[in-house]
Amino acid sequence: MTPRVLLASCAELPESDGDDTSLPAALGELGVSAGWAPWDDPAADFAGADLVVLRATWDYPARRAEFLKWCESVPNLANPAEVVRWNTDKRYLVDLAACGLDVVPTQLVAPGAQPDWPDAGFVLKPSVGAGSVGAARFGPGSLDVAREHLDGLHADSHVAVLQPYQETVDREGETALVFVGGTYSHAFVKGAMLSDSAELDGSGLYVDEQLWPADPEPALRRAAEDAMDAAGTVLGVDRRELLYARVDLVRGPDGRPLLLELELAEPSLGFRQTDGGARLRFASAVRAALLQR
Ligand SMILES: Nc1ncnc2c1ncn2[C@@H]1O[C@H](COP(=O)(O)OP(=O)(O)O)[C@@H](O)[C@H]1O
Ligand SMILES: [Mg+2]
Missing domain, CATH: 3.30.470.20 (ATP-grasp fold, B domain)
Structure with a gap:
């Protein structure tokens, strides 16, 4: 029987930003039927898919707990839910x-705590975040603005990540x-x-x-x-x-x-920045992952 793969996306970008557009066809060439579905679409049959591949679930930072619960509910998820739990928090x-x-030197600043402010340029960003959203760069002379940004991250219940800016x-x-x-x-x-x-x-x-x-x-x-x-x-x-x-x-x-x-x-x-071989390697790896289920 033809294996069925679902590529998980999000409601705002149901077929990703275009980078993964070639994947369903590459999978089809290998006898795998592949389609897109936003992860929170109640009509999508994630439980019935032979493999669900997280590809463009970029709206999870604001709803991480709900997203992780969904990951755990999917029987065959790549990468697996426990990997996603660990990896969706920059801790x-x-x-x-x-x-x-x-690793880039990393301070974690929980709500209520204050960092050791560096005396050179630095970055403050949420520990749960993607797409550079909430990330900002500050010079050593802009501690007031940086404190405001930190307060904003904390007000949104984020643990903040502070790193020296890598020039x-x-x-x-x-x-x-x-x-x-x-x-x-x-x-x-x-x-x-x-x-x-x-x-x-x-x-x-x-x-x-x-x-x-x-x-x-x-x-x-x-x-x-x-x-x-x-x-x-x-x-x-x-x-x-x-x-x-x-x-x-x-x-x-x-x-x-x-x-x-x-x-x-x-x-x-x-995929758009590389030769066509990358999508073929990806499709082949999906075939191999299907064998492990
Ligand atoms: N310590 C840093 N030094 C220089 N640039 C940084 C640093 N941290 C983040 N950036 C810039 O901000 C962008 C977003 O930060 P990143 O850690 O990649 O988080 P995410 O991609 O999950 O939003 C990076 O692509 C990089 O351009
Ligand atoms: Mg990044």
Whole structure:
């Protein structure tokens, strides 16, 4: 019988932002029937699908508890609900740093607490967030505005993440290295997001991005492999069980790659920034994941 896969999206962007448009056809070529459905659509038969793949569920930050409950209700979800729970709160960066991974220095600031304010530029963002929404950059001389931003995050019940601003991002952006079925697939570069010209997309779910294809040097590829191994260790899973992963790296002041984000829930995978082979690898990995159900 033809396996049925549902690609989970959200009501505002029911077929993603266009990056995943080629996936249903790529899956169809391999004998897999694939369609889109917003995760909170009561008419969608997620329980009856052979596999549900989180692709564009970008509205979860405001409704994370409800979203995680839904994830747990889906019998066959990629990536699995426990991975999504861990990965949709940037506190996971602290777990990865504890494994010895080079991570952008991260302070977590819970409501009611105050951070050690840095004496150089820094970023404040919600620990549960996506698409750069709620992220802002401050200079060392703008503590008043930063305090206001922190109060705003806390008023919305967010734990805040405070990180030193990595100036290299202004020159070379961040590099996203995409893994499919635990194996490196392709990479792309994202320009700096916290600039004055940054604007929200019409959906309000993400800040418009500038992306380019990339061919990362060995130090970046090795750092991404280390991040994948560390995630496997923390999660207690074989990294090959992760249908997809995106490792976002920036270069620290000394040039060493630092982990900015590890995306295991619904990252854009940059299919439009790479050759057609990436979607074929993705479709093949879905076929392999179907065997494990
Ligand atoms: N510490 C940082 N240094 C430089 N730029 C940052 C830093 N933190 C965030 N940014 C910028 O803000 C964007 C959004 O932050 P990120 O941590 O990727 O959260 P998300 O993508 O989940 O909203 C990044 O793509 C990057 O351009
Ligand atoms: Mg990001």
